[in-house]
Amino acid sequence: MMQSVSAQNRKRIAKTAHFVGLFIAMSIICIPGLWIVLNSFRPTVEIMAKPPVWIPNELNLDHYRAMFGGAGEGGVPVLTYFRNSMIISITSTVIALLVGMGGGYAFARYHFKGKSAIFVGLMVTRAVPGVALSLPLFIIFARLGIIDTHFGIILAYVAMNVPFTIWLIDGFMRQIPKELAEAAEIDGCTRWQAFWRVEFPVARSGIASAGIFAFLTSWNEYALASQLSRSTTSKTMPVGLLDFTSEFTLNWGGMCALAVLMILPALVLTFLVQKHLIAGLTFGGVKG
């Protein structure tokens, strides 16, 4: 009798601990982001208030209005940054996907000497820290005259994304039985047709999630972009965030609004592919 009561208590305690732990963890994960969103709607006076205002008295769209109107403090050309970010991220993602499909297919379908060495070699290029790379890249791009152009940043991002894209696509391709392509070849396809008509459609969702990964990386990148862009012609949003800072002050409200603008597309895309994304990472890595 005693025993069952204590066992029941222990169970109850474990359950409570589980709930509390989860609640705390989820709060830590969610609150910083939500706080940013909240502050993007609050007037600067309230953000800066001392003692703090916990329950917002007033929510408005002033920061967004200022941001899109280009009339905010310092007149940050947010829409231009948004456009730059879009052009650069989408173009570099598409190119990285094409290059990555070739590479991923090669690793998944062919056996050749030094395969794992080449694979790790490609991965290692991704590990080169952006700061360390941006110095020499800056020198070369300056020589070529492609500093502060979309082209220069796109080129850099393609290179940055290709290794990881190859890794993911390799993983997805491996899950597709080789016999599928063989069956297609026997059915009268060339190897090229077998890829486009059979393997590609089957791997489509995986390739899409590799693409979204590449997009997010480009969309969020700062270290390279901050060196390779100089003006509104090529500045991306992460670089643009710095426009809200001046020597001594930070326009927190405006910055929060821009942050929300940055997060939204990322949020939507990630939700769309989260399932494939996890599958891609694990299968690519574990079964690869």
Place this chain on the structure above:
Amino acid sequence: MKRFKMPPWLVLLLPAIIILSAVVLIPLVLSLYSSFTPYKLTRPESLYKWIGTFNYEKALGDTKFWAAFGRTILLLTIALNLEMLCGLGLALMVSKVTRGQRALRTAMMFPMMFSPILVGFQFKFIFNDNVGLVNNALQSLGITDMAIPWLVDGKLAMFAIIFAEMWTSTSVFAILILAGLFAIPQDPLEAAKVDGCTPIQSFRFVTLPFLMPFIYIAMAIRSLDVARAYDIVQIMTNGGPARRTELLWTLIGRTGYVDAKMGYANAMGYISIFLAIFFTIYFFRKLTAARAELGMGV
């Protein structure tokens, strides 16, 4: 005469190899060369003056460099291990949830979407001694009425940085480990139960070994990306106050762009590159070994 024909795998890999050579390899060669010169951005002719290993000797004899180097290793070790542990804990907690698990998993991915630079600003804001969320909360709850100088005090700043770094990256571990937990075959777990293992024992001897490859994937992914911390640190403290949070990367950035000593910066950059490559290869090796042990594919 038979024309030389490239094997198809090479044709497929060639674009990747060309792009990576052009954008990564060539700059690295250039930076290797310039690290043997006293190259300064402001004086282009200095690129042609060979000074041998002077920059490396200078770096190795520089206490500022060693302080940053040690701090970087320390930060990586602490952050990666804590992220792994927290990720494991979070994954275990989420895996036990029966209702609303999908929503939790989605929420877990939240920090992954944040640009590192945004994370930097976000936590700079949150840890701000005047209007930051943390101090506001502490003061309103009456725990303290001082403005705790989170980002000004050296130790606290380090803590704040590690916190921000963990916030962004723990979810990578949690999500992969969670995927691993779902993929564990039930048979060995049941066998362990029949063999008389306690829950802790079966976790230790069955679940954990099976999770190792997943942990190594997460480590490998993270090791490709460790320098993300640069963005965060640069925004939050920029190595300050008084270099007390200086990491290799911020030191390189400052030396190269602010002091314009490209040659010297590249020499230090090379050291950081080797550090990154070492981490990457180490984890890829571990991953392969763990995979082979569990017999998962070749």
Place this chain on the structure above:
Amino acid sequence: MAQVHLKNVVKKYGSLEVVHAINLDIEDGEFVVLVGPSGCGKSTTLRMIAGLEDISGGDIEIGDRVVNDLAPRDRNISMVFQNYALYPHMTVQENLGFSLKIAKFSQSEIDAAVQNAAEILSLTDLMDRKPGALSGGQRQRVAMGRAIVRHPDVFLFDEPLSNLDAKLRTQMRVEIKKLHQKVKSTIVYVTHDQIEAMTLADRIVIMRDGHIEQIGTPLDVFEHPVNTFVASFIGSPPMNFLEAQIDGGKIILQDGTALTMPAGYAANEGQKVTFGVRADNIMPQNHAMPAGNNMALVEMEVSLTEPLGTETLLFAELAGSEVQAKMLNPRPVQNGERLTFEISLDKCHIFDAQTGNALKAQ
């Protein structure tokens, strides 16, 4: 429809040779089964015929063409894979019609051919499903349907039944045989299951370690195995082997039992041989053994029985080796019971103890 000829076909992976100069002539409309243990080169041979593997040496002809350098799509063959390899993103209808679509047939032609194949394999109710929604047997039939749709010269089957459960396997075996009678195409079929080989084949090709050991009709290889490998591989339970020596024109087993030579075999005096006898040819005395004129009597102790219903397998020891005997019209037998067995010597085989080759009289 076409003949298939393999002439000194070699396959090497680097320096490792896995198929050693094999020769095989397959008649038009013939059903040939390649059988052997895993790693014997049978699948590699099939894949070389299909064009999925390069040929390292020799020639492969389909019809009158040497196809060595032709891509699979130009060989006019079709193939059924072990795991079916159905296109998961296409419906059954699209799977069946895919090859014709690639070959740019008109839609009406495709529909007619697909309809015809679907009727032959009773797939008409499943046409709009995707492979994921089919059972193992249905997938198997779709895979076969995909193969017959475009009337190839040669059908290739790569262990098509090995992923099915035992009952379904028997059923599909019958369907494949019926299919062959209907379409009358040349079929090359790979399996590791000797029962499949025996039941399906016009001719069986038994392979080991990249060599062809024997080619013959099912009865031929069963009754006249050329060596101990074929003798043990074909037939179930496997043939019993006993070490023996020739003395005075008789086979002397290790315990001194003397047996007369089976008809058609010849061995030298003093030669060490392997005496082979199938369980079907060792039976308890007076127990349904067909009468023969060359019978031997031995007494053995039964150590274990395996009742199979219509027959019972008896495990016993003869001359120091375990042998299996068979009892038709079974009656209960106690373990440890001593029985007199009849051996039908004319159905027995003598192999060289060293080479394992059958010692056929010239």
